[in-house]
Amino acid sequence: MIIGVPKEIKNHEYRVGMVPASVRELVNHGHQVIVETDAGMGIGFTNEDYTQAGAEILATAADVFAKADMIVKVKEPQAVERAMLREDQILFTYLHLAPDLPQTEDLVKSKAICIAYETVTDARGGLPLLAPMSEVAGRMSIQAGAQALEKSNHGRGMLLGGVPGVEAAKVVVIGGGMVGRSAAQMAVGMGADVVVLDRNIDVLRALDAQFGNKVKAIYSTADALEKHVLEADLVIGGVLIPGAAAPKLVTADHIKAMKPGSAIVDVAIDQGGCIATSKATTHADPTFIVDEVVHYCVANMPGAVPRTSTFALNNATLPFIINLANKGYKKALLDDAHFLKGLNVIKGQVTYKEVAEAFNMEYVDPRTAVENA
Numbered sequence: 001m002i003i004g005v006p007k008e009i010k011n012h013e014y015r016v017g018m019v020p021a022s023v024r025e026l027v028n029h030g031h032q033v034i035v036e037t038d039a040g041m042g043i044g045f046t047n048e049d050y051t052q053a054g055a056e057i058l059a060t061a062a063d064v065f066a067k068a069d070m071i072v073k074v075k076e077p078q079a080v081e082r083a084m085l086r087e088d089q090i091l092f093t094y095l096h097l098a099p100d101l102p103q104t105e106d107l108v109k110s111k112a113i114c115i116a117y118e119t120v121t122d123a124r125g126g127l128p129l130l131a132p133m134s135e136v137a138g139r140m141s142i143q144a145g146a147q148a149l150e151k152s153n154h155g156r157g158m159l160l161g162g163v164p165g166v167e168a169a170k171v172v173v174i175g176g177g178m179v180g181r182s183a184a185q186m187a188v189g190m191g192a193d194v195v196v197l198d199r200n201i202d203v204l205r206a207l208d209a210q211f212g213n214k215v216k217a218i219y220s221t222a223d224a225l226e227k228h229v230l231e232a233d234l235v236i237g238g239v240l241i242p243g244a245a246a247p248k249l250v251t252a253d254h255i256k257a258m259k260p261g262s263a264i265v266d267v268a269i270d271q272g273g274c275i276a277t278s279k280a281t282t283h284a285d286p287t288f289i290v291d292e293v294v295h296y297c298v299a300n301m302p303g304a305v306p307r308t309s310t311f312a313l314n315n316a317t318l319p320f321i322i323n324l325a326n327k328g329y330k331k332a333l334l335d336d337a338h339f340l341k342g343l344n345v346i347k348g349q350v351t352y353k354e355v356a357e358a359f360n361m362e363y364v365d366p367r368t369a370v371e372n373a
């Protein structure tokens with residue numbers, strides 16, 4: 001199979017779909033890898049590093065898209081990339097379709113086979129290809145929130161951990177999954193007063209076991225959420241219903257009633273955000289203010305630490321890339337029900353229920369769609 005790795009083009013996105021070590025693995029399995037020139041430059045990999053691993057360097061993204069059987073990326077394809085997708089081409093990357101109608105329509109139109117990292121599942125109920133980036137974004141959310149609380153950024157002027165004699169900031173994390181747990185770990189480390197809300201009791205138990213009384217793990221009712229959000233100095237949004245648009249748990253009225261200069265970091269923004277006043281921002285201009293609350297809503301947070309993030313992502317994606325290349329997409333997906341959950345769009349059909357429902361599109365069972373492809 002010919003595997004293509006284009007350079008990422010989203011704002012300040014320096015991650016890359018495959019590092020040279022991953023290229024070498026694919027080449028060792030007898031595949032051909034084509035990489036757009038300078039695709040790895042943002043994390044210190046030169047074209048020579050890729051050619052030494054066995055890749056061929058092509059001059060443009062158009063060359064890569066024209067020649068590859070499978071495109072391996074990081075972020076959802078931007079409009080110019082979507083226009084280059086071909087019928088029967090495999091696209092393996094983050095998609096986040098449920099809040100994104102234009103992308104969904106373009107992928108349907110392309111007739112490509114579109115597998116989303118973020119909806120692949122595992123036997124323990126986890127999301128193995130989302131988890132590494134959620135660990136990064138969860139950790140980063142506390143750094144971003146700490147900065148947002150600085151006076152020069154229109155924050156309350158509070159240090160997360162306080163100092164002896166002065167109280168710490170209250171950090172409220174909504175969703176105690178990968179993002180939430182990673183955020184809690186950093187917030188506890190910085191000495192903040194930390195509350196995590198989740199509606200899964202096993203998640204609350206796990207938080208309790210990990211953090212003891214350093215984190216208040218609270219069952220997420222509308223009442224509890226309102227109480228803690230209104231007391232918060234910093235709110236982290238980390239809820240997820242896999243594949244679906246995020247529920248707007250924090251309302252515009254909550255934001256109005258929050259303390260002036262408090263901050264929110266809506267990590268769930270890639271699924272549309274769990275805070276009503278959120279809208280996606282970029283690393284170039286990451287924050288905006290609504291009702292005196294600083295909002296940080298960058299949809300590709302791990303792009304800011306692309307070296308750490310690319311390696312973490314590749315560690316998780318590589319076995320799936322090898323499987324797709326060795327077996328072809330049909331056998332790779334049909335052999336593994338968890339991998340099949342990653343299939344969102346195939347040959348013009350939507351095969352992820354929450355995406356079809358979000359846009360009133362017809363839903364086709366993924367197994368049937370692959371068997372008939």
Ligand SMILES: NC(=O)C1=CN([C@@H]2O[C@H](COP(=O)(O)OP(=O)(O)OC[C@H]3O[C@@H](n4cnc5c(N)ncnc54)[C@H](O)[C@@H]3O)[C@@H](O)[C@H]2O)C=CC1
Pocket residue numbers: 118127130131133134135137174175176177178179180197198199200203220238239240241246247249266267268269270271298299300301302
């Ligand atoms: N902005 C960015 O750069 C990045 C964003 N993300 C996003 O962060 C979000 C969270 O991801 P993960 O932590 O990996 O998901 P996860 O599945 O590990 O955790 C989500 C948690 O939300 C909880 N939850 C669902 N509905 C809830 C409700 N109504 N109230 C309270 N809790 C609720 C679930 O029980 C679960 O524990 C996803 O949308 C993901 O795509 C992840 C990485 C980077």
Ligand SMILES: CC(=O)C(=O)O
Pocket residue numbers: 075094118130133134270299300301302303
């Ligand atoms: C998960 C995601 O959206 C990201 O890593 O950018």
Ligand SMILES: [Mg+2]
Pocket residue numbers: 255256257258259260291292293
């Ligand atoms: Mg207010």
